[in-house]
Amino acid sequence: MVIRIAAVGDVHLDEDVVGRFRPALEELPNHADVLLLAGDLTRHGTEAEARCVAREFGGLGVPVVTVLGNHDYQCDEVPQVVEVLEEAGITVLEGNGTVLDCSGSRLGIAGVKGFGGGFAGRCAADFGEPEMKAFVGASTESADALKAALHSLDCDLLVALTHYSPVPDTLAGEPPEIYAFLGCYQLGQAIDSAPTTLALHGHAHHGTERGTTPGGVRVRNVAHPVIKQAYSVFHLGEHLEPGEVSRMGSLGTRPAWS
Amino acid sequence: MTEHRDVDTRRATDAYVSAEIHRLLAEDPEVAEQGITVVRRELGLVLHGEVESAQRRDEILRRVAEHFPELAVTSDIGVVRAQPPTEIEQLP
Structure with a gap:
C-alpha cells in the first residue's frame, strides 16, 4: 500500500501570480x-484572491484538500473564501476531516488552521489579562478540534494538516523570539x-x-x-524504507524499489 | 514621519527602524508580507526573504524607500521557484 501525497503551503495567490x-x-x-x-x-x-486560488488549484484531476492560514483571515471574508474554494471542488478543513480512497487505501486527513502559543518551556499560559486568556484559548480550542478530527476518521493512513506548526523543529531558521507566533505544542499533543x-x-x-513530534x-x-x-511529494506506505529518497522522472515518479 | 533618534547624542535606533519596517511590510495592504527580515550591514539595511513575484519584490523596496527616504536600503529578496519537484520522499 502506497499513498502519494503532494503538498505545498503559503502560495499567497493574487492576480499577479496566477x-x-x-x-x-x-x-x-x-506524481500524486x-x-x-x-x-x-x-x-x-x-x-x-480566492478566485485566483480556484483557477490555479481547481480541476487538477486529483482531490485537493486545504486548511486556511492567517493571511486568509485578513479581510474577514472567510465564508466567501471557503465558498469559492468549495465551488472549485477544493475541500476546506477546519476542525474536521475527510477520508479519500487512494488506490484502494483510505487516506484520512484531519485539518485545522491552528494558532500560536509557543512550545514546551516557552509557551503562553491561560493566566492574567483577558487578552492573554483569549490568545491561549484560541490555541487550545484549535488543538482540541484537531484532536477530535483525528480521532473521528476511519482510515488506513492518517495525516494531520495545519497552517501553524505543531513542533519547533521545523521552525529552525526563524528567530526563536517569534516561535510563539508560529505554532504551539498543543497541536503536536493532538x-x-x-x-x-x-x-x-x-x-x-x-x-x-523536517521534524518530528515528541511522540515520533x-x-x-x-x-x-x-x-x-x-509542491513536495511524499510516499506513505508501511513497507517503505524510512527516509529513502528517489528520483522523479519526466514520466512520473520512479520508486526506489523499482 | 517618525524620528528615529532618541536624542541628538544617541545613534539612530536601528531596532525601532527594523520593527517599523516589519510592521509596514505586514500591514501595508499593497505588500502583506511577513517573511521579510531586515539586517544591518555596513552600507545600510538589507532586506532578505522570498516572495511570489518580481512585482512584489520591487514593491517592497519601493515602499520601504518611500517611508524611510533617509535610509540606505538594498534588497536581496528572491522570487520562490515554482518548478515541479525532482525527488519524492518516502515515509514508512
Whole structure:
C-alpha cells in the first residue's frame, strides 16, 4: 500500500501570480493521489484572491484538500473564501476531516488552521489579562478540534494538516523570539494522541523542512519558500524504507524499489 | 514621519527602524508580507526573504524607500521557484 501525497503551503495567490504553479500542477496527477494545501492560499483573504486560488488549484484531476492560514483571515471574508474554494471542488478543513480512497487505501486527513502559543518551556499560559486568556484559548480550542478530527476518521493512513506548526523543529531558521507566533505544542499533543502517520504545515517561511513530534510523528514544513518548488511529494506506505529518497522522472515518479 | 533618534547624542535606533519596517511590510495592504527580515550591514539595511513575484519584490523596496527616504536600503529578496519537484520522499 502506497499513498502519494503532494503538498505545498503559503502560495499567497493574487492576480499577479496566477499561472505560475499551473505547469507543475498539470504534471501532478502523474506524481500524486492528492494535493494538500497548508494554508495562506491568498495574500489578504479576499473573495477575489480566492478566485485566483480556484483557477490555479481547481480541476487538477486529483482531490485537493486545504486548511486556511492567517493571511486568509485578513479581510474577514472567510465564508466567501471557503465558498469559492468549495465551488472549485477544493475541500476546506477546519476542525474536521475527510477520508479519500487512494488506490484502494483510505487516506484520512484531519485539518485545522491552528494558532500560536509557543512550545514546551516557552509557551503562553491561560493566566492574567483577558487578552492573554483569549490568545491561549484560541490555541487550545484549535488543538482540541484537531484532536477530535483525528480521532473521528476511519482510515488506513492518517495525516494531520495545519497552517501553524505543531513542533519547533521545523521552525529552525526563524528567530526563536517569534516561535510563539508560529505554532504551539498543543497541536503536536493532538497529533501524538492519534495514530497519525504524517503532519504537514506551513507558515514558517524561514523554517526547515523536517521534524518530528515528541511522540515520533514525522512533521514536514511545506511552506513554499521552504520547499522552493511547486509542491513536495511524499510516499506513505508501511513497507517503505524510512527516509529513502528517489528520483522523479519526466514520466512520473520512479520508486526506489523499482 | 517618525524620528528615529532618541536624542541628538544617541545613534539612530536601528531596532525601532527594523520593527517599523516589519510592521509596514505586514500591514501595508499593497505588500502583506511577513517573511521579510531586515539586517544591518555596513552600507545600510538589507532586506532578505522570498516572495511570489518580481512585482512584489520591487514593491517592497519601493515602499520601504518611500517611508524611510533617509535610509540606505538594498534588497536581496528572491522570487520562490515554482518548478515541479525532482525527488519524492518516502515515509514508512
